[in-house]
Amino acid sequence: MIGPLLAMWQADAAFPSGGFAFSNGLEGLAASEPLDGEALERMIAGVLRRRWATADRVAMLHAFDRASDLDAVAEIDAEVEAATLCEPFRAGSRRNGAGLLAAHVRIATPGAADWQARVRAGRAQGHLAPTQGLVWRGAGLDAEGATLASGYMVLSGFTTAAVRLGVVGAVAAQAVVRRLLPLLAELAAAPAPDRIASFAPRLDIAAARHARGELRLFSN
Amino acid sequence: MLHPSPQTFAGAPKSTAARIGIGGPVGSGKTALIERLIPVLRARNVNLAVVTNDLVTKEDAERLRRSGLIEPERVLAVEAGACPHTVIREDPTLNMAAGDELEASFPGLELIVFESGGDNLASTFSLDLVDWWIFVIDVAGGDDIPRKKGPGVLKSDLLVxxxxxxxxxVGVNLERMLAEASxxxxxxxxxxxxxxxxxxVEALADAICRAVLFRE
Incomplete structure (x- = not known):
């Protein structure tokens, strides 16, 4: 039973990784159009289908599979850099990856220190998804648990940000989470494609606008 | 007794710079104190950098970068995601990573100052992030603040x-306020x-040098 526990451990917001500081486009979207719980749910469903399942999950799993080969992980990392159109998302992914890595290096997760050294040396970007794959493999998660942890963190990250932005209440947010869990489970069970691809233009535009804003609570 | 490094696990990178925190309520003067501290510490040949945790803008970071007191690239801003206490306590990893980045960029760095976003009396720094921390209150906030015994007032290594x-x-008996704080x-x-x-400010610099730089 250690597999599910390890996945819960990593998906738990109490595990410090810096994720709380990123709204991943939601703050920009909420500033440009009225959002309610239903709109939030549709938006998150779209991100799960067209970004998480096809890009974040794929990069994480590819890095998970090749975690012992840092050159291979660096190639996946470079693919994430190249395939992420929006600069605030690239920067956020690198910073969130650095946060996750900082925690895993300090708790001595196998592989984390070598990957951090490579990132610090400028020989990798250290994006979140490949970093998750690498450190979660080192931490002993299985591929299924890593996939679910990755997806759940996207889902709960959006709803937590939505609560802080006043889009929904803390209890209503959990109703959104509950309604989206079947979709997450369905997407997680599907075979991962070979290449990274994503399409979430509304959030790309919202994040780009947000990056130019004077006032903001979140990093992206 | 202080430990020179917050990193105690095998495999953790060797930390070279002492890390201190400066927290406190909004408007208590954290940034102003840092602006005064920088030239005093630099006059003592302390090789330093600053990480700010602005809540909704990059105001504090920009203010320090434009101050002419320190090279702009030695000031990093970490946005706090609406949670100024989270980014220094429950989840300090973004600040830890910023500190790691500064250490990598400036070999020989001796001191990294983490300025918290303005918070309330309950904010405290994680010892994962800093070796020693200061909590700043001000007389205009009321002379009853020490009596309210917030964790920041009680647990900080130094209260300013x-x-x-x-x-x-503002009708404050300073002598009594300081006595109550003590x-x-x-x-x-x-x-x-x-x-x-x-x-x-010289006394503040003395305290920092003694506590984390082991200089008298």
Whole structure:
């Protein structure tokens, strides 16, 4: 039973990784159009289908599979850099990856220190998804648990940000989470494609606008 | 007794710079104190950098970068995601990563100052992030703040009472406020400052040098 526990451990917001500081486009979207719980749910469903399942999950799993080969992980990392159109998302992914890595290096997760050294040396970007794959493999998660942890963190990250932005209440947010869990489970069970691809233009535009804003609570 | 590094696990990178935190309520004068501290510490040949945790803007980071007191690239901003206490306590990893980045960029760095976003009396720094931390309150916030015994007031390694020049104008008995602060802290250090005039800043620099740089 250690597999599910390890996945819960990593998906738990109490595990410090810096994720709380990123709204991943939601703050920009909420500033440009009225959002309610239903709109939030549709938006998150779209991100799960067209970004998480096809890009974040794929990069994480590819890095998970090749975690012992840092050159291979660096190639996946470079693919994430190249395939992420929006600069605030690239920067956020690198910073969130650095946060996750900082925690895993300090708790001595196998592989984390070598990957951090490579990132610090400028020989990798250290994006979140490949970093998750690498450190979660080192931490002993299985591929299924890593996939679910990755997806759940996207889902709960959006709803937590939505609560802080006043889009929904803390209890209503959990109703959104509950309604989206079947979709997450369905997407997680599907075979991962070979290449990274994503399409979430509304959030790309919202994040780009947000990056130019004077006032903001979140990093992206 | 302080440990020179917050990183105690095998495999953790060797940390070279001491890391200190400066927290406190909104408007208590954290940034002003840092602006005064930088030239004093640099005059003592302390190789330093600053990480700010602005809440909704990059105001504090930009203010320090434009101050001419320190090279702009030695100031990093970490946005706090609406949670100024989370980014220094429950999840300090973004700040830890910023500190790691500064250490990698500036070999020989001796001191990294983490400025918290303005918070309330409950904010405290994680010892994962800093070796030693200061909590800044000010007389204009009310002379009852020490009596309220917030965790910041009680647990900080050093309590700074700032804006002491305003005491007569806001009806505060400074002597009593300082005595009460010292009493609730069981005699742990309290320093009175007027950051705008620089009063008390040398004493603050002395305390930092003694505590984390092991210099008298």
């Amino acid at each position: 009472v700032n804006k002491i020049d305003l005491a007569p104008h 009493a609730v802290r069981n005699g742990r250090p309290v320093i009175a400052t007027n950051a705008r005039a620089g009063d008390g």
